[in-house]
Amino acid sequence: MSESSPGKKSISAIKGTKDILPREARAWQQAENIAKNVFELYGYREIRAPVFEATELFEKGTGQTSDIVIKEMYTFTDKGGRSVTLRPEYTPSVVRAIIEHRLYLQPGPLRFYYIGPMFRYDKPQKGRYRQFHQIDIEVFGESDPAIDAEIVEMADYLLQELRISDTETLVNSVGCRKCRPAYIKELRTAAQAVAASLCADCQRKVTTNPLRIFDCKIETCGELARRFPEITAYLCAECDDHFRNFRAYLDLYGIPYRIEPRLVRGIDYYTKTTFEITTVKLGAQNAVVGGGRYDDMMKDFGGPDICGIGFAAGMERLLSVARLEKKPESFVFIAHLGSEAKKVALGIARDLRRQAVECLLEFKERGLKAQLGRASKLQASWSLIIGEEEIKKGQFLLKNMKTGVQREVRLEDIPDLVRTESRQD
């Protein structure tokens, strides 16, 4: 168990990572398929980028003052002396790929999705892991606030398809490079005035990033922050207009939301729209979806001046509250009696599999009782019994394990029988 045990040491999964065992993997596949289907309906296409990138990509993209970059990255030097980082989020990678492959030359707007592992050196707790998985979507080259609303609506639909209820959608605008500085200045002076009453952390934020004071959960800080100026009152005409229209489109879709002027995403690049979808069922880590607009990133990376927007959803969190339907599994267990029957059974198994019928058989020669017991324990839907008589007749016994009814069938009838009858269950 532990590394310090002297004798037999057993190796276990790294802290904050976990194995997804077959039972659970089934649910993952289902959720991934649902997500892919939803995204494709909205015109999104999959893009796959490497799990590790130049460290610089995240320093520039995610931001030097974000906690993710400051203390949560898996960064190491490879054998060529390069500093590389296991991606803590996906957006910078996509932006990099678009610039690198000049994808912006294709007719826009560009819509991408991706599902895969991300890495952050956090202390694990409920809904938070060091290797976790995100569903991520990004849109480039669409500045109309209708897209902001459309991706929220799409996220909403995704949650619906996953049968996740009791969610709340929070929206905000964090302004742009034109209006935010003025607001930050006001905010900073307001914070400075009461700095002595703020917690140590928040006192530091006054100079580094006063927006983050809003995130503080200490009551006294919250009390004080409530009297701070709110960004929504300081938006420039363009940002204000964008925010107003964004909300109008949400209303058009009939999506309920709450304006949360203190909603501050911890990633530096956001501009204008930010949003988050939370659920009460998750404990402290209650955000299942989070995202926003990042109009300057492409330009900042030396690409063309193309705006971007996207969101990420945490797979582990989604799965812990999703109510997926259990898909019935159906397979045929082949029981064989005698060495001749075993040979026949092997061939039949192969033929059935070629016809998309899942089947299983044990190689050990045992009594019929034992084999049916096995089938039953493995929860086979059907058993196919093959003995001397059956081989002679060219007819085999197909037994429905649920009803116990069995009948003589010819080999070529099995695929249809198995499929139609299992659909009726």
Place this chain on the structure above:
RNA sequence: GUGAGUGUAGCUCAACUGGUUAGAGCAUCGGACUGUGGAUCCGAAGGCUGGGGGUUCGAGACCCCUCACUCACCCCA
């Protein structure tokens, strides 16, 4: 990084105020049972009680250290 809680078989849990060789159920494997399953009965295997140190005649239990897990802070998906 900080704090709290919990560590006994694959899983769920026992073991009195410290007292023989740490038990049970479920699961696993074998047998009863070589042409009809889920049952039943019998049996087997499975543990350095997370690890190390200490107190004691004696520790699964008490003390210290450590590791892991869980939850919360923080941060976020």
